[in-house]
Amino acid sequence: MSSKSGTFVIVGGGLAGAKAAEALRDKDFDGDVVLFAAEEHLPYERPPLSKEYLAGKKKLGDFTAEPEPWYRDHHIDVRLGTPVSAIDPRGHVVRLPDDSTVHYDKLLLATGSSPRRPPIPGADAERVHYLRTIDDADALDRALAEAGSLAIVGGGWIGLEVAAEARRRGLDVTVVEAAELPLLGALGREVAEVFAKLHRDHGVDLRVGASVEEITTAEGAATGLRLGDGSTVEADVVLVAVGAAPNTELAKAAALAMAPDGGVLVDSSLRTSDPDVYAAGDIASARHPLFDAHVRTEHWANALKQPAFAAAGMLGQPTEYAELPYFFTDQYDLGMEYVGYAPDYDRVVFRGDVDGREFVAFWLDGDSRVLAGMNVNVWDVLDDVKALVRSRKPVDADKLADPQQPLNTLI
Template structure:
């Protein structure tokens, strides 16, 4: 009987094992996760769950009973210590498992502040797992002072939750503007205004020099411009790193994560990878996407290929972010854009369309699901409407799909 082991019980791992069973795989399936809880959604952690609007069991992707019903062995609270690619075995704390196919969905780890600048002080926290959010939730009390380091989506979402709960929020971003790495100046400006209107003290072009503490607990911060901020706790949102240690030790090729071919297979023919930890060929590079959509689609593609379908992964990048009463929806990748077309609507809805010459690359839509859906379909179809038509609010967006 064929044995498939999936290491990493997040969105990608859960999607892979479910797909294998739904497509008729009748061999042994084992899903291994380091956390002691079944696979769960991460996006609501720092939003609905932290706000108390979502119960823990609603985070779970599937009821725990699903895995037993599908004859999937779930090993939770379990770390894999080594992979022996030659022997096709995994070493756990107390046993060795054999596999025919191994899937690495090991995810990513948040970057932390160095201890040399106070990163090891009590009250300096990251937002990634259920334990992280459970630990920080009691600190989210009205009037508490929080410093958020990093003006990407993680930092901005945390700032929105904190401001809604009545905390005093200071956010620092070392780059010239928030979202500089991922979005156009127009989108940055939209969210700068949004956060400022909700009382966030947003400081761009200002880095963190070091944190100060008393009795091992963080109490303040000295910023790069010499100013100081008194704080009760600090949230760090300065990016993530793919978890590649196991793959590296097993001798797999790494390139911007665990490098795979178009089908999701690593440099070892019996080992596959998907999700945040994995990169795949895309327009001459090894692209790695950090998104729920990618985790699901890539993992399902790997499951299909374990079953022999030889299907190339066709990435359709899409992302979202919820901040206050604004839903940002993003389709495509804006790498290489040279100009922005803005389409404004009633009641504050707006979308920014990224073009490289005449080619539409991506769209950021704020509270504009129609623009998002049309833009996403246009990008997937390889169509690029004239910028003038996009900008003109008299244009029926759906007509652009027919052109």
């Protein structure tokens, strides 16, 4: 089979799936491309669901990856509402729920992730919401429009973004987080404290170090929360936002190698342990050449950028995914971008006005190398922050903290 012919199958109808189809055609692949999407919607971006879409600032068409005519014009066989039930690497086929099969020469898994559902009573009651799909967002929007109060289980990105929108609408909002601070695992204590203060300043009742024993109900519908200390939170609507789990069931059943972080183990070309199967997006635990580690992040940037590298690999072209992990958020008057990878760091250096929420934060290791940086309401430094991370060189922390010292002079 020529690398420019045959049948390439994409399993997953999110942004990563759409970008993979685009990349294959951009790289002049003229074979068959079949994209299986479990949802009935064309692939779309997910960050707006808890941001601009929920706020009524964007419509679905604004963040749909490509309109229907594009798939038709580029001869992409998109099968909406069609989940894949199994893959058979030995037979090079995917199996569908009706037990039919589709042959592939190369396969890309881009199955994304699903909201974690905690094993607590009431988690499946009416007026309990999870947020992953456009249909989830529509249901949550309708519920918030009729509610006076919202309780959120989990102080991660989704929970805090929805909290900000609910406060904008005037709802009473309570966020219950098991850790000592919201976003503690993602950002560390120094910066997590910034987000805790942000939400308290905007009237959120933030309960940290707290467990949820039960989502209380009446007549099958949620009425609030009962916490581990015996206290209760009354709420018209409950959002459960305790993180996401990668959808790796197909990969596990196909005996593909898995990473300790729960993702599908891939090399820097995004190839799995099977040479004809690749993985991208939320599920991919990819070998990162800069950090010399396998990195898996559930963020938009991976779904946007990884597929082009996976497509190159599927076409037999040498490729290496070395983009820095990146994510962003918008909450109230705070907008930020984070770039880098700092699971273990020695200290955080701030540059600018932290109390005024206009600053840059840098995560440093014990050798004073910048592992990651985050710009908060400062919009002209991202490239310099990336360069500092990529340099892997020690920096003078005092100069790093000095706003009068140009960042590009520290590289």
